Amino acid sequence: MLKGLTPRREAVLSIIVSExxxxxxxxxxxxxxxxxxxxxxxxxxxxxxxxLEEAGYIARPHTSAxxxxxxxxxxxxxxxxTNEAELPLEEQYRIRKLFREVEEEFERWLKLAxxxxxxxxxxxxxxxxxxxxxxxxxxxxLVALQEFAALMVLVLSEAILKRQLLSFEESMxxxxxxxxxxxxxxxxxxxxSSEILVxxxxxxxxxxxxxxxxxxxxxxxDKLEYEQPHLEGLRLMLGQPEFAQKDKMLSIMExxxxxxxxxxxxxxxxxxxxxxxxxxxxxxxxxxxDLSLIFSSYxxxxxxxxxxxxxxxxxxxxxxxxxxxxxxxxxxxGLVAGVCRGD
Amino acid sequence: MLKGLTPRREAVLSIIVSExxxxxxxxxxxxxxxxxxxxxxxxxxxxxxxxLEEAGYIARPHTSAxxxxxxxxxxxxxxxxTNEAELPLEEQYRIRKLFREVEEEFERWLKLAxxxxxxxxxxxxxxxxxxxxxxxxxxxxLVALQEFAALMVLVLSEAILKRQLLSFEESMxxxxxxxxxxxxxxxxxxxxSSEILVxxxxxxxxxxxxxxxxxxxxxxxDKLEYEQPHLEGLRLMLGQPEFAQKDKMLSIMExxxxxxxxxxxxxxxxxxxxxxxxxxxxxxxxxxxDLSLIFSSYxxxxxxxxxxxxxxxxxxxxxxxxxxxxxxxxxxxGLVAGVCRGD
DNA sequence: TTTAGCACTCTCCCACCAAGACTGCTAACT
DNA sequence: AGTTAGCAGTCTTGGTGGGAGAGTGCTAAA
Numbered sequence: 001m002l003k004g005l006t007p008r009r010e011a012v013l014s015i016i017v018s019e020x021x022x023x024x025x026x027x028x029x030x031x032x033x034x035x036x037x038x039x040x041x042x043x044x045x046x047x048x049x050x051x052l053e054e055a056g057y058i059a060r061p062h063t064s065a066x067x068x069x070x071x072x073x074x075x076x077x078x079x080x081x082t083n084e085a086e087l088p089l090e091e092q093y094r095i096r097k098l099f100r101e102v103e104e105e106f107e108r109w110l111k112l113a114x115x116x117x118x119x120x121x122x123x124x125x126x127x128x129x130x131x132x133x134x135x136x137x138x139x140x141x142l143v144a145l146q147e148f149a150a151l152m153v154l155v156l157s158e159a160i161l162k163r164q165l166l167s168f169e170e171s172m173x174x175x176x177x178x179x180x181x182x183x184x185x186x187x188x189x190x191x192x193s194s195e196i197l198v199x200x201x202x203x204x205x206x207x208x209x210x211x212x213x214x215x216x217x218x219x220x221x222d223k224l225e226y227e228q229p230h231l232e233g234l235r236l237m238l239g240q241p242e243f244a245q246k247d248k249m250l251s252i253m254e255x256x257x258x259x260x261x262x263x264x265x266x267x268x269x270x271x272x273x274x275x276x277x278x279x280x281x282x283x284x285x286x287x288x289x290d291l292s293l294i295f296s297s298y299x300x301x302x303x304x305x306x307x308x309x310x311x312x313x314x315x316x317x318x319x320x321x322x323x324x325x326x327x328x329x330x331x332x333x334g335l336v337a338g339v340c341r342g343d
Numbered sequence: 344m345l346k347g348l349t350p351r352r353e354a355v356l357s358i359i360v361s362e363x364x365x366x367x368x369x370x371x372x373x374x375x376x377x378x379x380x381x382x383x384x385x386x387x388x389x390x391x392x393x394x395l396e397e398a399g400y401i402a403r404p405h406t407s408a409x410x411x412x413x414x415x416x417x418x419x420x421x422x423x424x425t426n427e428a429e430l431p432l433e434e435q436y437r438i439r440k441l442f443r444e445v446e447e448e449f450e451r452w453l454k455l456a457x458x459x460x461x462x463x464x465x466x467x468x469x470x471x472x473x474x475x476x477x478x479x480x481x482x483x484x485l486v487a488l489q490e491f492a493a494l495m496v497l498v499l500s501e502a503i504l505k506r507q508l509l510s511f512e513e514s515m516x517x518x519x520x521x522x523x524x525x526x527x528x529x530x531x532x533x534x535x536s537s538e539i540l541v542x543x544x545x546x547x548x549x550x551x552x553x554x555x556x557x558x559x560x561x562x563x564x565d566k567l568e569y570e571q572p573h574l575e576g577l578r579l580m581l582g583q584p585e586f587a588q589k590d591k592m593l594s595i596m597e598x599x600x601x602x603x604x605x606x607x608x609x610x611x612x613x614x615x616x617x618x619x620x621x622x623x624x625x626x627x628x629x630x631x632x633d634l635s636l637i638f639s640s641y642x643x644x645x646x647x648x649x650x651x652x653x654x655x656x657x658x659x660x661x662x663x664x665x666x667x668x669x670x671x672x673x674x675x676x677g678l679v680a681g682v683c684r685g686d
Numbered sequence: 687t688t689t690a691g692c693a694c695t696c697t698c699c700c701a702c703c704a705a706g707a708c709t710g711c712t713a714a715c716t
Numbered sequence: 717a718g719t720t721a722g723c724a725g726t727c728t729t730g731g732t733g734g735g736a737g738a739g740t741g742c743t744a745a746a
Contacts, residue, residue, distance in 0.1 A: 704731090
């Protein structure tokens with residue numbers, strides 16, 4: 001029994017995982033025997049299953065039931081996946097086509113990416129807006145709206161756009177506003193918030209006010225760990241059998257709608273590159289312990305990045321999820337680079 | 344039997360509706376007798392119930408069960424609600440406080456309004472962005488991003504902000520772009536898309552290109568019936584007992600996530616003012632036949648408007664929903680007016 | 687180490703029954 | 717005529733029990 005994870009036992013584990021992934025039903029030794037050519041009898045397979053159970057890879061719902069993978073089993077399965085996991089070319093082509101069909105707007109693209117990923121893995125998908133490590137001042141515009149109020153439009157590096165209403169003590173003409181904007185544009189162009197802060201200029205009180213608003217926005221933007229992620233395809237995930245009971249379903253919905261679970265979930269996002277997989281209990285957040293997360297960052301390394309990923313029950317098609325997330329992050333990276341280059 | 348809807352029968356109906364709204368259980372004659380002082384015995388109430396059933400106001404799940412209201416019953420109940428339905432002052436105060444606490448950004452306000460409405464009625468709430476009847480050109484800005492590409496930022500009336508990437512055939516400096524923007528700003532300020540279209544100017548090809556992009560955006564904006572509404576609190580609605588079965592739940596989720604059901608639902612939005620109630624079968628859209636919609640437009644009549652409403656099963660606390668939607672639309676109208684005035 | 691055979695366990699489903707909840711009807715009452 | 721008490725009848729709900737089926741664990745032999 002203590003002979004360790006022999007190749008055949010690994011094979012059995014692998015079969016159990018992939019079988020359970022599609023059926024969501026405990027896998028019986030008989031099933032393994034019938035569907036796969038292992039060259040041994042069900043009884044032998046049962047012995048291997050006993051070992052796998054002892055070793056914590058699998059478990060049984062009850063004494064006389066087939067086996068279901070545990071987190072450790074999934075983990076082993078994922079590690080054993082060759083990295084050759086790639087989306088079929090045909091699928092890649094179809095995806096690219098969808099992107100070409102949609103309006104040229106980055107947020108649409110993100111949404112589309114999430115929708116596609118969600119559909120492919122039949123689970124929920126999420127994306128965050130790409131965020132520069134440190135944003136830089138690019139351009140400022142002030143538009144008179146009313147006598148005492150103006151709209152400030154602030155363009156930051158990587159085409160981030162922010163707007164804010166400003167109200168002034170005294171009446172401001174458009175000319176006056178334009179002058180202020182011109183002056184600040186000349187002075188601040190290309191600077192980060194900290195650099196603006198140290199740069200002392202002769203400023204009229206309105207200019208001071210505008211500058212403060214600008215710094216405020218930039219600092220907020222820099223501090224922002226992640227934007228509230230955009231979630232797509234929650235219904236697909238909730239359609240999975242693990243959420244058959246209503247309360248499970250509702251607690252998941254509540255989780256998704258309210259808590260900023262993503263930050264805690266992605267806190268474990270090491271600086272590693274490539275697709276990362278967090279399985280069940282590996283999540284720090286207790287409430288996520290039944291879920292798995294497959295995600296990858298996209299963007300331009302070191303400069304600007306966002307995250308795309310899928311989330312679903314631990315019983316998830318990891319191979320498909322990994323290849324999907326991998327490919328989608330590639331696509332998004334390409335789009336980010338495109339926008340920054342201005343294609 | 345054919346004596347018509349006597350006052351007592353109306354009272355019985357009203358009791359059935361309000362009782363069913365809170366319990367979600369068929370209402371028995373005995374219950375009505377015990378909880379309300381009607382001065383008659385259960386047997387008499389049963390006779391009245393028989394009439395109400397005959398007349399189509401109520402129905403029974405099975406032969407020997409209490410009664411549940413039908414759409415016609417809800418409709419009668421709603422009509423009979425005095426318009427004095429107002430949110431308690433204390434609640435109003437609390438809501439205003441929440442608005443003061445949140446960041447000054449219109450979209451946040453909208454989201455907050457929906458969240459509050461959803462919580463108050465324990466169902467889903469929706470808001471659309473306020474949309475001007477016809478938007479007008481306010482200001483244009485071009486920011487060089489790369490040699491052949493620029494970001495166009497377009498400010499339209501009512502502080503609507505649009506941005507788009509433009510790519511040019513030839514290399515464009517920031518000076519060049521600023522010149523173009525200045526020229527077009529001077530020419531188009533305050534105009535609607537149609538007016539820009541007829542205004543013939545001497546335009547260089549890049550100016551022409553920018554103008555076309557502007558018109559394109561404005562026309563799209565004008566045509567937009569409703570923005571994709573923002574939905575909040577879906578989980579509250581799905582927590583209601585009518586969605587106990589998983590398939591019901593999923594079909595609702597699918598409806599909400601995919602179809603633009605709102606436009607068809609709000610198509611019946613007559614030009615009436617005030618809070619409107621659409622109950623079950625009154626919905627044109629078949630898929631909404633189990634749901635009720637309570638909504639109201641907000642904004643500045645004739646100039647700019649959006650919609651706020653709640654959606655839930657026909658068994659809904661109409662009184663509360665109506666007062667909530669009414670009040671929230673007031674609040675939002677105030678905020679819209681504030682933004683336009685520039686408070 | 688592998689295998690066949692078999693007893694054992696646990697779930698799942700269905701049928702059945704008893705209790706309880708309400709009604710509808712009938713006949714008497716005001 | 718409208719109202720009421722009493723009661724039979726109907727339908728739901730929850731609990732119980734048992735049989736079928738699925739799948740294992742164990743034992744003993746190959």
